[in-house]
Amino acid sequence: MSIAKTYNPKETEEKWYKTWMEQGFFRSKPNPRKQPYTIVIPPPNVTGVLHMGHMLNNTIQDVLIRRARMQGKEACWVPGTDHASIATEAKVVAMLREKGIQKTDLSREEFLEYAWEWKNKYGGIILEQLKKLGASCDWDRTRFTMEPDLTKAVIDVFVDLYRKGKIYRGVRMVNWDPVGLTAISDEEVIAKETTAKMYHLRYKLEGSEEFIVVATSRPETIMADVAVAVNPNDDRYKHLIGKNVLIPLLNRAIPIIGDEYVAMDFGTGCLKVTPAHDLNDYELGVKHNLPVIDILNDNGTLNEKAVLYVGQDRFAARKQIVKDLEPAGLLADVKEYASVLQTSERTGAVIEPKLSMQWWVKMDTLAKPALDAVMNDDIKLHPPKFKNMYRSWMENVRDWCISRQLWWGQQIPAYYLADGSFVVAPTLEEAVEMAREKTGNQHLTESDLRQDEDVLDTWFSSWLWPISVFDGFKDPDNKDINYYYPTNDLVTAPEILFFWVARMIMAGYEYRKEMPFKNVYLTGIVRDTQGRKMSKQLGNSPDPLDLIEKYGADGVRTGMLYSSPAGNDLLFDEKLCEQGRNFSNKIWNAYRLISSWECDQTLESPNESAIAWFESRFNQEFAVLEEHFEKFRISDALMTVYKLVWDDFCSSYLEMIKPAYQKPIDPHTLKATHHFLENILKVLHPFMPFITEEIWHELKERPVKDCLIIAPWPKIDKVDTILLEKMERVLDIVAGIRHIRNTKNIPNNKALNLHVKTASPHYYNGFESIIRKLANLETVSYSEAIIDNAISFVEGPDEYFVPMEGNIDVEAEKDRLQKELEYTKGFLASVDKKLSNERFVSGAPAIVLEKEYQKKADAEAKIKALEESLAALA
RNA sequence: GGGGUGUUAGCUCAGCUGGUUCAGAGCACCUGCCUUACAAGCAGGGGGUCACUGGUUCGAAUCCAGUACGCCCCA
Numbered sequence: 028m029s030i031a032k033t034y035n036p037k038e039t040e041e042k043w044y045k046t047w048m049e050q051g052f053f054r055s056k057p058n059p060r061k062q063p064y065t066i067v068i069p070p071p072n073v074t075g076v077l078h079m080g081h082m083l084n085n086t087i088q089d090v091l092i093r094r095a096r097m098q099g100k101e102a103c104w105v106p107g108t109d110h111a112s113i114a115t116e117a118k119v120v121a122m123l124r125e126k127g128i129q130k131t132d133l134s135r136e137e138f139l140e141y142a143w144e145w146k147n148k149y150g151g152i153i154l155e156q157l158k159k160l161g162a163s164c165d166w167d168r169t170r171f172t173m174e175p176d177l178t179k180a181v182i183d184v185f186v187d188l189y190r191k192g193k194i195y196r197g198v199r200m201v202n203w204d205p206v207g208l209t210a211i212s213d214e215e216v217i218a219k220e221t222t223a224k225m226y227h228l229r230y231k232l233e234g235s236e237e238f239i240v241v242a243t244s245r246p247e248t249i250m251a252d253v254a255v256a257v258n259p260n261d262d263r264y265k266h267l268i269g270k271n272v273l274i275p276l277l278n279r280a281i282p283i284i285g286d287e288y289v290a291m292d293f294g295t296g297c298l299k300v301t302p303a304h305d306l307n308d309y310e311l312g313v314k315h316n317l318p319v320i321d322i323l324n325d326n327g328t329l330n331e332k333a334v335l336y337v338g339q340d341r342f343a344a345r346k347q348i349v350k351d352l353e354p355a356g357l358l359a360d361v362k363e364y365a366s367v368l369q370t371s372e373r374t375g376a377v378i379e380p381k382l383s384m385q386w387w388v389k390m391d392t393l394a395k396p397a398l399d400a401v402m403n404d405d406i407k408l409h410p411p412k413f414k415n416m417y418r419s420w421m422e423n424v425r426d427w428c429i430s431r432q433l434w435w436g437q438q439i440p441a442y443y444l445a446d447g448s449f450v451v452a453p454t455l456e457e458a459v460e461m462a463r464e465k466t467g468n469q470h471l472t473e474s475d476l477r478q479d480e481d482v483l484d485t486w487f488s489s490w491l492w493p494i495s496v497f498d499g500f501k502d503p504d505n506k507d508i509n510y511y512y513p514t515n516d517l518v519t520a521p522e523i524l525f526f527w528v529a530r531m532i533m534a535g536y537e538y539r540k541e542m543p544f545k546n547v548y549l550t551g552i553v554r555d556t557q558g559r560k561m562s563k564q565l566g567n568s569p570d571p572l573d574l575i576e577k578y579g580a581d582g583v584r585t586g587m588l589y590s591s592p593a594g595n596d597l598l599f600d601e602k603l604c605e606q607g608r609n610f611s612n613k614i615w616n617a618y619r620l621i622s623s624w625e626c627d628q629t630l631e632s633p634n635e636s637a638i639a640w641f642e643s644r645f646n647q648e649f650a651v652l653e654e655h656f657e658k659f660r661i662s663d664a665l666m667t668v669y670k671l672v673w674d675d676f677c678s679s680y681l682e683m684i685k686p687a688y689q690k691p692i693d694p695h696t697l698k699a700t701h702h703f704l705e706n707i708l709k710v711l712h713p714f715m716p717f718i719t720e721e722i723w724h725e726l727k728e729r730p731v732k733d734c735l736i737i738a739p740w741p742k743i744d745k746v747d748t749i750l751l752e753k754m755e756r757v758l759d760i761v762a763g764i765r766h767i768r769n770t771k772n773i774p775n776n777k778a779l780n781l782h783v784k785t786a787s788p789h790y791y792n793g794f795e796s797i798i799r800k801l802a803n804l805e806t807v808s809y810s811e812a813i814i815d816n817a818i819s820f821v822e823g824p825d826e827y828f829v830p831m832e833g834n835i836d837v838e839a840e841k842d843r844l845q846k847e848l849e850y851t852k853g854f855l856a857s858v859d860k861k862l863s864n865e866r867f868v869s870g871a872p873a874i875v876l877e878k879e880y881q882k883k884a885d886a887e888a889k890i891k892a893l894e895e896s897l898a899a900l901a
Numbered sequence: 902g903g904g905g906u907g908u909u910a911g912c913u914c915a916g917c918u919g920g921u922u923c924a925g926a927g928c929a930c931c932u933g934c935c936u937u938a939c940a941a942g943c944a945g946g947g948g949g950u951c952a953c954u955g956g957u958u959c960g961a962a963u964c965c966a967g968u969a970c971g972c973c974c975c976a
Contacts, residue, residue, distance in 0.1 A: 416975095
């Protein structure tokens with residue numbers, strides 16, 4: 028045989044991906060005769076590399092898009108990347124540092140030049156990696172969130188929302204990343220549980236030797252204290268309200284104020300108020316009209332307003348001040364407590380709540396339609412358990428901080444005049460016009476305006492993605508946007524349900540008056556077998572490309588999907604890819620077998636039952652498959668196909684029809700088998716595109732355009748349930764005989780005889796040959812008699828006897844039959860009990876009752892058969 | 902602290918609107934096989950009081966309540 032014994036993925040993957048590209052099968056353009064099916068890729072970070080999360084996510088998208096394509100829809104999967112401002116800027120800064128260049132040495136323009144250079148060098152890597160996976164994106168449509176058209180969309184949206192009053196500028200408490208030196212959004216903050224220390228500090232009452240004890244986790248911020256607050260209902264302290272205390276070490280006097288916000292049972296009941304460095308304190312400060320003293324620099328060191336420890340890092344200062352407080356007798360106690368540390372998702376730095384001037388998007392009116400769309404299922408989340416989470420977030424949504432103190436990104440189109448006032452306009456020229464109008468000064472020029480230094484949050488680009496990739500801002504009535512929007516399915520991780528999904532929905536309703544997608548499939552997180560998140564630090568993440576190299580893209584794709592129900596984390600094990608590879612090999616060998624058959628045109632088909640059975644079986648499982656797809660149960664869909672191919676097609680059907688060694692096959696069976704294999708390749712193709720395309724072409728010569736990737740998806744068809752039931756019994760009989768072989772150590776190549784005790788031998792017409800073949804039988808006989816010296820078993824109403832040469836172990840046989848008899852009698856008793864219960868008989872629906880009577884009859888027949896066999900043995 | 906969600910074979914998970922042919926699947930495991938498509942394989946097999954307690958019902962893995970533990974989101 029010339030075909031390799033094992034499937035070799037490497038050659039075929041490259042070959043077919045190239046062919047698909049050349050033939051333009053991935054390309055899509057609006058076609059009014061076809062129904063559109065659209066997916067926009069969740070744009071990966073432009074400087075990133077493929078990780079396991081991408082593999083899972085993009086495999087699912089490819090499965091969906093390939094199925095849609097075969098269903099004859101106009102399938103369009105739009106790829107692209109986002110500019111990931113903070114992550115990319117960090118990488119560029121690190122690259123420059125290696126070259127000995129500080130970011131601060133460069134002008135904005137010079138820095139951006141380096142950044143673009145970096146982007147152009149590494150920006151395409153991740154998309155190339157997706158091709159290795161088999162991703163059938165329309166690469167001609169590749170977009171990037173910082174390309175000119177998309178940038179223009181971002182700027183225009185900013186200006187538009189500003190003019191609608193939905194964007195404003197203001198001083199607010201933000202999450203400050205002292206390492207990244209930028210504000211970040213609430214969603215980019217990760218809470219980490221830790222044990223922290225609570226320091227109890229003595230604040231002396233002014234003009235007295237008495238003191239009160241204040242509990243704080245941040246003693247280094249006492250220099251920023253502007254008050255001490257107590258609960259006015261607190262008998263311990265209420266008489267002190269209005270008096271002053273002295274800040275330890277610093278001896279600056281601050282007032283004691285009363286506010287019910289203070290929890291009497293937390294700490295000591297005395298709260299130091301530091302408006303510049305804590306959100307709650309800030310609000311308290313506003314309420315009580317307190318000043319704000321900000322003692323921290325942007326990088327987390329103390330500034331001169333602190334007076335003490337100036338220039339020291341906040342954590343160094345904390346250590347030092349504790350050392351200084353203790354000998355001064357100002358440290359009353361130190362207690363450990365469980366606390367939550369806010370850290371930056373990007374840099375890992377401990378977040379500093381910081382008051383600063385930023386740009387914000389008002390969320391209230393934007394959120395409303397986005398909430399409704401999900402709650403009323405216009406947009407469906409899969410699995411739906413995420414609806415609750417979505418609602419609670421959207422109902423408590425806070426304004427979105429969109430300015431970032433970075434250079435890599437879209438610079439905010441706000442232009443300041445010398446007096447600090449500003450205008451917002453899409454271009455500098457328009458800004459000058461506006462400024463002239465605003466000031467009445469017609470002599471203003473471009474040089475009188477200074478553009479805001481900050482850039483916009485990357486999500487402020489990404490939230491426009493489903494519209495902007497189709498140029499829906501540039502040209503709101505263009506053919507593409509009208510055809511492809513709203514898109515169908517979005518596949519992404521639950522972690523970005525709010526950052527991204529919710530905001531795309533908002534943008535969709537704001538700018539298209541319509542949802543951006545109909546379904547959101549939320550994947551799980553890929554973890555290792557111990558349940559740990561995959562990360563570079565742990566080194567527990569395999570390189571996806573190595574896996575593809577080792578197991579083939581098809582193997583890895585199926586490996587990813589085997590255990591990935593929607594919304595559940597996937598405990599990834601390389602063994603899953605191995606299983607995928609083994610499956611590839613199984614399919615390959617089925618093809619190898621079929622292709623090895625010589626056809627003799629003169630032969631009649633002996634396989635009518637087998638052919639009719641598999642046809643029904645395929646149709647039955649195909650309907651199940653379709654249902655899984657409709658419900659976005661992708662791993663169940665794969666498992667359905669897996670079992671259909673392995674168990675039904677290979678283990679049963681092919682064994683039934685396989686001609687004897689080196690014997691030819693009849694034309695009818697061969698044709699049917701080819702047809703079945705083609706159907707199997709079709710339903711496998713979305714999961715395993717490469718091997719299926721390869722076999723599709725190996726099976727026969729085809730015209731260039733006749734590729735599996737665009738072959739028509741099967742349709743739901745008739746199922747002969749009676750035939751299916753019959754064959755199920757036939758296969759049970761075969762298993763029964765094989766079981767006897769196993770327990771009696773009878774080799775497979777030794778033919779056996781079978782006697783069937785039956786009242787209806789005609790039942791076996793058309794099936795006897797299958798039983799003979801699969802169980803290796805010499806003769807099959809039928810009568811209503813019982814056979815001596817045989818091992819027997821019961822299936823349905825009939826009993827099967829395999830005569831044994833020599834003596835059988837009568838006692839052991841009796842024992843076995845006795846046990847089965849007991850069990851069946853017990854079963855019958857439970858059925859009888861139910862049927863003798865009047866409330867059951869009167870209350871249960873007719874179908875249930877009927878089933879019970881059937882069970883009773885079956886059990887009685889079986890008991891009768893078993894008793895006869897036992898009697899025969901005695 | 903508030904809200905959500907889950908607890909089914911060794912592991913990962915299915916079990917829709919309650920009806921014992923629903924206690925399932927895949928993997929893992931055990932036994933026997935190098936049987937000419939495939940040892941990346943074939944055949945057969947064992948394994949779970951469906952977390953715990955109580956309730957509703959003729960009947961509960963499936964509905965309700967509570968307990969324990971886990972995870973997620975928000976404070």
